[in-house]
Amino acid sequence: MPTPFEPAAAHPRAGMPPRPEVSGPPRPPLVRARGRGWTPGVCAAIARHLGLSPKAVRWSFVILTAFGGAGVVAYAFLWALTPEGDVVDDGTGQVAVASDRRQWGSLILIGAALVLVGGVLVLPILGGSLIGSVLLPLFTIAVGAIVAWSNLDEAQRSRWLESGTGPNRFGWMRVALGVGLTVTGILVIVTRGQSFSAVWDALLAAIAVLVGALIIAAPWAMRLWGDLRREQVAAARATERADIAAHLHDSVLQTLALIQRQSGDAAAVTRLARAQERELRTWLYDGPQGSQSTLAAAVTEVAHEVEDLHGQVVDLVVTGDRPYEPHGAALTQALREALLNAVRHGRAPVTAYVEIGPSGVEAFVRDRGTGFDLDDVPADRLGVRQSILGRMERHGGSARVRRRDDGTEVELRLPPLQGDQP
Amino acid sequence: MTTTRAPSGTSPRPAVRVVLVDDHRMFRAGVRAELTEAMAAAGGAAACEFVGEAPDVDTAIAVIRAERPDVVLLDVHLPGGSGNGGADVIRGSYGVETDAGAPVRFLALSVSDAAEDVIAVIRAGARGYVTKTIGARDLITAIRRVADGDAVFSPRLAGFVLDAFGAAAGEIAEVDEELDRLSAREREVMRLIARGYQYKEVAKELFISVKTVETHVSSVLRKLQLSSRHELTAWAMGRRLL
Numbered sequence: 001m002p003t004p005f006e007p008a009a010a011h012p013r014a015g016m017p018p019r020p021e022v023s024g025p026p027r028p029p030l031v032r033a034r035g036r037g038w039t040p041g042v043c044a045a046i047a048r049h050l051g052l053s054p055k056a057v058r059w060s061f062v063i064l065t066a067f068g069g070a071g072v073v074a075y076a077f078l079w080a081l082t083p084e085g086d087v088v089d090d091g092t093g094q095v096a097v098a099s100d101r102r103q104w105g106s107l108i109l110i111g112a113a114l115v116l117v118g119g120v121l122v123l124p125i126l127g128g129s130l131i132g133s134v135l136l137p138l139f140t141i142a143v144g145a146i147v148a149w150s151n152l153d154e155a156q157r158s159r160w161l162e163s164g165t166g167p168n169r170f171g172w173m174r175v176a177l178g179v180g181l182t183v184t185g186i187l188v189i190v191t192r193g194q195s196f197s198a199v200w201d202a203l204l205a206a207i208a209v210l211v212g213a214l215i216i217a218a219p220w221a222m223r224l225w226g227d228l229r230r231e232q233v234a235a236a237r238a239t240e241r242a243d244i245a246a247h248l249h250d251s252v253l254q255t256l257a258l259i260q261r262q263s264g265d266a267a268a269v270t271r272l273a274r275a276q277e278r279e280l281r282t283w284l285y286d287g288p289q290g291s292q293s294t295l296a297a298a299v300t301e302v303a304h305e306v307e308d309l310h311g312q313v314v315d316l317v318v319t320g321d322r323p324y325e326p327h328g329a330a331l332t333q334a335l336r337e338a339l340l341n342a343v344r345h346g347r348a349p350v351t352a353y354v355e356i357g358p359s360g361v362e363a364f365v366r367d368r369g370t371g372f373d374l375d376d377v378p379a380d381r382l383g384v385r386q387s388i389l390g391r392m393e394r395h396g397g398s399a400r401v402r403r404r405d406d407g408t409e410v411e412l413r414l415p416p417l418q419g420d421q422p
Numbered sequence: 423m424t425t426t427r428a429p430s431g432t433s434p435r436p437a438v439r440v441v442l443v444d445d446h447r448m449f450r451a452g453v454r455a456e457l458t459e460a461m462a463a464a465g466g467a468a469a470c471e472f473v474g475e476a477p478d479v480d481t482a483i484a485v486i487r488a489e490r491p492d493v494v495l496l497d498v499h500l501p502g503g504s505g506n507g508g509a510d511v512i513r514g515s516y517g518v519e520t521d522a523g524a525p526v527r528f529l530a531l532s533v534s535d536a537a538e539d540v541i542a543v544i545r546a547g548a549r550g551y552v553t554k555t556i557g558a559r560d561l562i563t564a565i566r567r568v569a570d571g572d573a574v575f576s577p578r579l580a581g582f583v584l585d586a587f588g589a590a591a592g593e594i595a596e597v598d599e600e601l602d603r604l605s606a607r608e609r610e611v612m613r614l615i616a617r618g619y620q621y622k623e624v625a626k627e628l629f630i631s632v633k634t635v636e637t638h639v640s641s642v643l644r645k646l647q648l649s650s651r652h653e654l655t656a657w658a659m660g661r662r663l664l
Contacts, residue, residue: 284536313555317581317616349557351577351618355584364617409617 144181550574
């Protein structure tokens with residue numbers, strides 16, 4: 001959706017890296033980046049959402065502020081209403097870390113300091129009374145509240161309040177600073193023009209009342225708190241149970257229905273049962289799967305694929321792991337070919353062992369068939385020669401086919417990655 | 423449930439007396455039927471004889487104490503007990519001996535791939551670990567082996583061991599007695615078992631006797647039971663197990 005505000009996206013200027021901006025209809029959601037910046041990130045969020053330059057948005061807020069403080073009000077409003085979330089950078093696909101927010105935050109701090117200094121300088125001129133007794137404390141309260149709540153906001157308030165894993169030391173410092181500023185401001189307002197002893201008495205009385213209220217309210221508050229926690233736990237458990245039920249329905253029950261329908265076809269039943277077993281096993285023991293970019297994951301996937309294709313069990317054992325790269329990919333493909341050969345020509349059980357270690361990768365595929373000799377394989381059969389031997393050699397590895405008394409064993413080897421051993 | 427011993431017949435050794443502990447009746451019946459069928463097909467005297475079964479921890483301990491079997495086929499997950507069940511049965515049966523004076527031996531039989539389960543029963547004292555997908559003939563071999571006091575490692579358990587002891591990463595013990603690492607020979611044996619080799623194939627491959635292979639495997643089992651290697655814990659933690 002091109003708008004006049006995003007010329008850079010439409011025509012990236014030569015020599016300049018194109019800015020990661022909105023390049024078409026799904027707009028990025030209006031979320032504030034979860035990060036460690038100093039500001040809540042409202043401007044950046046709006047800029048991301050609308051596809052504008054963050055600088056432009058910030059300046060418009062500053063300009064708006066000149067009109068009776070509308071900018072500040074709008075900022076606070078948006079801060080309160082915009083949810084936090086992980087922001088994915090269009091350009092890199094990475095979760096963006098708001099580095100520019102940090103700079104912006106320091107700018108705000110400098111600005112606040114300047115205002116403070118200015119206020120102090122102007123104070124005597126305006127005759128002290130008004131600014132010194134009302135405006136300055138109010139300003140202090142505001143700054144304190146912002147400093148304290150900005151931290152809570154970052155830590156997702158509720159989570160910070162209830163969990164034992166509190167904010168870091170820096171976070172505590174910010175809370176303390178904020179609370180200190182606020183309390184000081186309130187005290188200054190309340191005690192203006194009174195003697196110290198009177199203030200002290202008032203303070204003591206106030207503290208006494210507060211403590212009394214606390215003692216009275218404590219059991220009730222604790223019970224309320226406990227109930228809330230219990231409810232939360234129960235809700236979480238119910239959700240979990242619903243998830244499990246949904247998963248079992250989607251997978252196991254469906255498979256069982258399929259099995260009943262195909263009960264005459266033994267091969268199909270075995271295949272279905274095996275695939276379902278594997279899926280359930282993965283779900284039970286491996287937890288949620290993230291991005292599968294390791295060699296072990298790739299190898300496992302290939303073995304499962306072969307199982308599904310031929311309905312024969314492949315007993316795969318993998319030890320160690322390393323990132324998935326072209327050499328590993330070649331080994332994975334060669335392994336796939338070897339497994340296919342084993343399930344096609346060999347007899348069960350087909351076993352595979354992949355050892356990924358600092359001295360390289362070794363993979364073994366074993367079947368109990370009659371076996372074959374490489375020399376007996378006709379030259380026009382490309383399966384073993386090209387897919388296994390040739391592929392491994394092209395990637396600096398080796399492959400060997402061993403004929404054993406009761407079957408064949410294919411061995412694949414890869415040298416260590418360059419980073420592993422110099 | 424019969425307590426009489428099967429006649430030894432032509433076999434030079436008596437049948438292995440087996441107790442089957444699993445909370446699924448269907449599975450118990452299946453194992454019995456499959457093994458009986460396999461033994462009938464093999465002809466001759468039965469290699470093993472089922473003398474009892476139990477569905478939970480307390481019953482299992484009672485049956486084991488009453489029958490004093492040679493081998494207990496044990497599911498790792500059972501109702502009752504303070505742990506997962508399997509390890510509780512083993513701990514509850516410490517000190518029980520067969521008529522011949524050998525300790526009652528346990529072979530874990532499970533659908534679970536979880537390292538936690540493997541480690542728990544092995545460390546409690548099981549002599550081996552096989553998955554429920556094992557074939558009947560292999561299971562009989564495994565039962566006989568465990569009855570003789572040897573260890574039974576499935577390829578998967580061998581893979582676990584190689585990972586847990588850092589052997590896959592090249593860590594090798596300087597002396598065989600070191601509990602926290604595998605010796606070079608033990609590593610070789612484990613690697614071959616992980617590759618799906620039977621003990622006699624391992625022996626042939628390494629030019630050693632089957633008895634020596636059994637010794638190596640038992641030694642690995644002992645290390646697995648006694649090692650305080652911190653990686654065993656770290657490794658289990660890494661898999662969200664402890």
